[in-house]
Amino acid sequence: MESLSDLEILNIITDDKDSHKLADIKQAQRIAEKRGLDIYLYINDRDTYFRIAKKEKAIDNRASIRLRLINFIVDFFSFVVLISLIHSILSNFGSDSIKYNWSNYQRIIGSVILFLYYFIQEFFWNKTLGKIVTGTIVVSEKDQKPSITELIMRTACRFIPLEAFSFAFMKDGFHDIFSKTKVIENKK
Template identity: 35%
Template sequence: MYTTSQSQKVRITNDMLASKGKRLANFVIDYFIRIVLVFGFGIVVAIYAHSVGDEDILYAMENMNTITEYLIGFLFLFIYYLIFESINGRTIGKYITNTKVLMIDGSKASSDKVLMRTLSRIVPFEFLSFLGNDDKGWHDTWTDTVVVDIKKYEEIKNSRNSISEIGVEI
């Protein structure tokens, strides 16, 4: 249940969940942003290495093996999702699609749940798991979290709050 400032509760229901299309858009946008961040980081490191004359760093970057590339990718994935979803439950993709991560009871996702969501994204093909029947990915199911469409969530929450205020004296 989500507790509002008036101590009224709103239960997360399936009609509040983000659509598969929005979930896919979140993934694509966030993936693109992570690629840009990794590329930008590589440029900064290369400029630094060139400015201090450290050819070893440049050589290491040019001859990086696949495992190291994956580890760097996972590091950026980890940092990106952990920071953004811990702060307010929204990555850049979620800002663009107007979606947000919440606990299944409607509360803000706790730091430990965000950490588990982030770690579970490392599972191969996990990013495709939300395409199943219930619009929830493994990282949602394993952590008791959901991604809601903020507009739908607010409309339903406000509607339920309005109904519960009928007959209440002011």
Template identity: 35%
Template sequence: MENEFAKVMSERTNEELIKIVTVERGSYNPTAIEAADAEVEKRNIDTSEFEKIREKATAEKEQKEKVDSNVVGSGIRFVNFLIDFIVWLVLAFIISFIIGLFVQPTDQGMISLIGYILIFGTFIAYYAVMEIKFQKTVGKFVTKTKVVKMNGEKPTDGDIITRTFCRLIPFDRLSFLFVKNGIHDFLSKTKVVKDNVE
């Protein structure tokens, strides 16, 4: 009788197979491991590659575990949100006050449009600039946390921009009540961790 995992393992790359039969062996069903071992033998994969890939996979796994163990909980995320919300409101107020000194629109529609632009503009600018430049917002400075990619590396500017715009998704703030990583973390493939993580 053919192993039920034979087809699945035949579709894996050499590197994936090596990871399965070495570093990730404990995460798989014994029948799946048998199929992976058989596929490695069938392909006659050079065992000298095993050690390099195993070392790389082990290092990646350790780094991921280190990052995961330092992910902050909902309480700290809520404190970050409150602090950042206050800072953002103060910024929006100051900027609108300054603009109000120079621009006196008489049309109610124009006042509303300027108001919306200010609200969204300061929101996007605050989060994007702070997290691109420092990996932190004011709230994260206070709680000694920072934004990282899933593997612990510094996020790219694109990651932060995605993260910032995803904050505008309705109910994003509530997602932290149910999971450690909210919607904007999930979609931008980022996490908030304690600042001591390398």
């Protein structure tokens, strides 16, 4: 039932309630409350309800899949350059242990660098290099600067296998959903 649109949920509660079980109606009411749907306004003044809903939808300025893909590509190549520089520095100036056992250290160093790459940029500037290129920023669900906890969760979720492609199949990627953040276009 979570996948139903707002209109379908409202119809279950109001117009179609005679054709649904009581448990379904109660579940639809919980979903409507969770989504902040104004049932009273929907019942009494549908024109106003739809006018408000249309305005709220227009305000949703989430970044498109195309922009998200560009963000990913730019950040991926930036990370590769960064890790290559670090490898070069460690190979030239690091201990012999690091030089000869790079493959053993690569995963650990790469994971730490990846975490820091995203966390530091999003903490200080709400954006990474990819987001600078596309003019997007990271915000909380309430359109405010994300908290440290939200950013830690967001960054940690990037280590979920194939997570980078999750935004291609849904409105928000796993790292957006679990951290309660979103990427929006920043036209400033």
